[in-house]
Amino acid sequence: MSSPNKASSWSALADRWLPKLVLSPSLAASLLFVYGFIAWTAWLSLTESRLLPDMTLSGLVQYRELFDNDRWWTAVANLGIFGGLFIFCALAVGLLLAVLLDQKIRAEGALRTIYLYPMALSFIVTGTAWKWMLNPDLGLQKLVNDWGFPNFTFDWLVDPDKAIYTVAIAGVWQSSGFVMALFLAGLRGIDDSIIKAAQVDGASLPVIYWRIIIPSLRPVFFSVLLILSHIAIKSFDLVMALTGGGPGTSSDVPAIFMYQFAFTRGQLGLGAASAMMMLMTIVAVLVPLMYMETRSAKRG
Amino acid sequence: MKLKQLSAALLATAILPATVFAGEVEVLHWWTSGGEAKSVAELKKMMNAKGDTWKDFAVAGGGGDNAMTALKTRVVSGNPPTAAQIKGPAIQEWGAEGVLANIDAVAKAEGWDKQLPPVVSQVMKYKGQYVAAPVNVHRVNWLWVNPDALKKAGAKVPTTWPEFFETADKLQKAGIQPIAHGGQPWQDATLFESVALGVGGADYYKKAFVKLDQATLAGPTTVKVFETLQKVKGYIDKGAAGRDWNLATAMVINGKAGMQFMGDWAKGEFTAAGKKPGKDFLCVAAPGTANSFTFNIDSLAMFKQKNPAAQKAQSDLAETVMSKDFQEVFNLNKGSIPARLDTPMDKFDDCAKKSKADLTTANKNGGLVPSFAHKMAMPSATEGAMVDVISQFMNSSMTPKTAAERLAKAGKVH
Numbered sequence: 001m002s003s004p005n006k007a008s009s010w011s012a013l014a015d016r017w018l019p020k021l022v023l024s025p026s027l028a029a030s031l032l033f034v035y036g037f038i039a040w041t042a043w044l045s046l047t048e049s050r051l052l053p054d055m056t057l058s059g060l061v062q063y064r065e066l067f068d069n070d071r072w073w074t075a076v077a078n079l080g081i082f083g084g085l086f087i088f089c090a091l092a093v094g095l096l097l098a099v100l101l102d103q104k105i106r107a108e109g110a111l112r113t114i115y116l117y118p119m120a121l122s123f124i125v126t127g128t129a130w131k132w133m134l135n136p137d138l139g140l141q142k143l144v145n146d147w148g149f150p151n152f153t154f155d156w157l158v159d160p161d162k163a164i165y166t167v168a169i170a171g172v173w174q175s176s177g178f179v180m181a182l183f184l185a186g187l188r189g190i191d192d193s194i195i196k197a198a199q200v201d202g203a204s205l206p207v208i209y210w211r212i213i214i215p216s217l218r219p220v221f222f223s224v225l226l227i228l229s230h231i232a233i234k235s236f237d238l239v240m241a242l243t244g245g246g247p248g249t250s251s252d253v254p255a256i257f258m259y260q261f262a263f264t265r266g267q268l269g270l271g272a273a274s275a276m277m278m279l280m281t282i283v284a285v286l287v288p289l290m291y292m293e294t295r296s297a298k299r300g
Numbered sequence: 301m302k303l304k305q306l307s308a309a310l311l312a313t314a315i316l317p318a319t320v321f322a323g324e325v326e327v328l329h330w331w332t333s334g335g336e337a338k339s340v341a342e343l344k345k346m347m348n349a350k351g352d353t354w355k356d357f358a359v360a361g362g363g364g365d366n367a368m369t370a371l372k373t374r375v376v377s378g379n380p381p382t383a384a385q386i387k388g389p390a391i392q393e394w395g396a397e398g399v400l401a402n403i404d405a406v407a408k409a410e411g412w413d414k415q416l417p418p419v420v421s422q423v424m425k426y427k428g429q430y431v432a433a434p435v436n437v438h439r440v441n442w443l444w445v446n447p448d449a450l451k452k453a454g455a456k457v458p459t460t461w462p463e464f465f466e467t468a469d470k471l472q473k474a475g476i477q478p479i480a481h482g483g484q485p486w487q488d489a490t491l492f493e494s495v496a497l498g499v500g501g502a503d504y505y506k507k508a509f510v511k512l513d514q515a516t517l518a519g520p521t522t523v524k525v526f527e528t529l530q531k532v533k534g535y536i537d538k539g540a541a542g543r544d545w546n547l548a549t550a551m552v553i554n555g556k557a558g559m560q561f562m563g564d565w566a567k568g569e570f571t572a573a574g575k576k577p578g579k580d581f582l583c584v585a586a587p588g589t590a591n592s593f594t595f596n597i598d599s600l601a602m603f604k605q606k607n608p609a610a611q612k613a614q615s616d617l618a619e620t621v622m623s624k625d626f627q628e629v630f631n632l633n634k635g636s637i638p639a640r641l642d643t644p645m646d647k648f649d650d651c652a653k654k655s656k657a658d659l660t661t662a663n664k665n666g667g668l669v670p671s672f673a674h675k676m677a678m679p680s681a682t683e684g685a686m687v688d689v690i691s692q693f694m695n696s697s698m699t700p701k702t703a704a705e706r707l708a709k710a711g712k713v714h
Binding site: 052071135136155244247261263 | 365368369372375376390393394397483484485488538539540541542679680681683684688691692694695696706
């Protein structure tokens with residue numbers, strides 16, 4: 001009589017503790033490797049660490065030096081240009097593709113795969129391929145020149161004032177298919193009867209999209225913004241492969257700045273300070289977004 | 301009690317594999333390309349002959365950046381390699397961290413002070429004691445010339461800056477790209493360095509880039525250097541952005557371009573293409589720098605070892621690296637010249653012989669200066685800030701005067 005009782009108390013105990021037990025290693029790992037190292041970086045940014053970590057606090061010296069550094073401001077401005085263009089264009093192109101694909105066209109599956117395919121490539125591959133295509137002596141410019149338009153020039157890649165735009169072009173090409181897939185999933189989730197009702201009321205197709213469908217995609221917009229903005233802020237590999245931060249330092253972004261100062265120039269403290277600035281930017285963008293999202297989810 | 305013993309034993313086995321075994325040397329380096337790898341194999345053979353075992357610790361990529369990251373991890377974890385490929389003032393930076401070993405005993409016994417130029421031995425010492433051994437000397441202020449291209453354009457090999465621009469004009473008229481260059485920051489800095497030495501001379505160079513004298517850095521000579529550089533910039537093609545140095549060398553090899561400013565590692569590209577020095581290509585000092593020599597020295601810095609057997613092996617390594625045999629064979633493979641002045645030069649080619657002769661003269665007349673573009677002259681933070689300014693100047697319409705002011709500001713970063 002006692003054994004089933006015992007077994008049930010064991011299983012009750014397991015029910016209570018097993019989920020926590022199973023989750024605890026990953027919780028401990030993320031506490032240590034994510035939050036622990038964020039705290040360590042924050043600490044380093046307040047020290048005079050050079051080649052190796054030095055744990056004596058020295059106040060905000062590194063931040064002062066960072067804000068006095070021309071190259072940091074170039075990187076920040078580039079992030080603004082790249083981030084803004086990348087997020088806006090990827091969003092617009094992705095939404096447009098999704099809406100067009102949603103018109104019950106033939107071979108939708110094949111087209112969807114084609115548009116989604118760039119997502120399967122790593123940013124390094126995208127960067128290298130676009131580097132060849134945009135190289136004036138090798139790619140697009142040479143092709144058009146050879147077609148018989150010798151005056152055609154497209155040398156943004158080697159133009160210090162325009163190199164950052166090529167990064168945005170390659171980034172949009174890579175990510176808009178993914179954005180399209182997210183929007184398409186959202187479009188498929190909309191109740192058909194609303195659209196039918198609007199059609200009965202005599203609304204034209206553009207009006208239906210503009211007034212009904214796009215506003216009801218609001219949660220998808222949030223997810224897309226979340227994903228795109230963190231890709232933009234931490235972008236490193238794409239810029240490295242496409243322009244290497246050049247010509248000169250003209251297409252530098254904060255992630256490259258951080259890597260070079262922390263690891264190749266023996267200015268670990270300054271690198272840590274720039275990493276903290278990047279973290280703060282991400283937090284400043286994402287926390288309001290996530291707050292708005294959860295609030296609207298509660299209301300909805 | 302038992303538990304304590306057990307845990308001690310466990311701890312010992314855990315640590316044991318990490319310590320260096322008796323008579324073993326572990327050398328961190330990034331000599332992984334063809335000729336360089338051959339040189340390292342040579343060193344391994346010599347160490348084996350001395351009864352020491354060689355443990356290779358090669359970390360390729362990123363011009364040594366990856367290797368430095370690996371080194372930092374090892375040193376922070378208290379388990380440094382026997383020696384690592386570190387050069388220039390970085391030796392001082394590591395010395396300041398208190399992790400480098402004193403190899404004065406070997407240096408005294410072998411008489412390094414007599415075998416090395418004082419400018420070189422100074423770099424190898426931390427607080428007056430040897431902590432590193434040099435393996436080679438690269439000369440950076442070379443101008444590589446394709447004589448056929450010059451002949452076609454009816455131009456002559458330039459020795460001064462006015463002559464240089466004359467030659468460049470003639471080349472341009474003949475439809476040949478005057479200068480092959482790659483728009484990467486370190487290449488921009490290499491070019492700048494040769495211009496600075498040619499326009500300002502060795503004394504200016506030392507004051508500005510070794511002593512980091514503010515007045516000199518912001519002064520009229522620096523403005524003149526940047527003005528010359530601006531003129532040089534006009535003879536570089538637009539496709540140079542991001543081009544690798546060896547692709548630029550290839551342009552000189554196949555006659556697309558006439559000249560290239562580059563260190564003597566470029567020689568390897570010419571010889572690999574089957575070209576003969578003096579006939580198919582010329583190595584001349586950059587305009588106005590015939591009596592000077594910008595050096596770039598690779599060296600092995602020695603790290604403190606706890607185990608006496610490892611210390612013995614470390615001394616063997618230092619001794620071997622500075623032996624005439626090793627200096628000869630390593631440099632024959634790498635394209636540089638031996639750091640040790642009394643190494644016989646008869647097996648070397650004409651460019652290397654000329655380099656050696658110029659090294660000896662420059663050593664006497666004070667024209668022997670460290671290359672700052674190759675991290676030999678200043679702390680890495682200062683060097684980085686200066687290279688940023690130079691590469692910005694090369695890639696924008698910044699005026700020479702602003703550039704000089706910014707360079708002076710960069711000189712304050714440390």
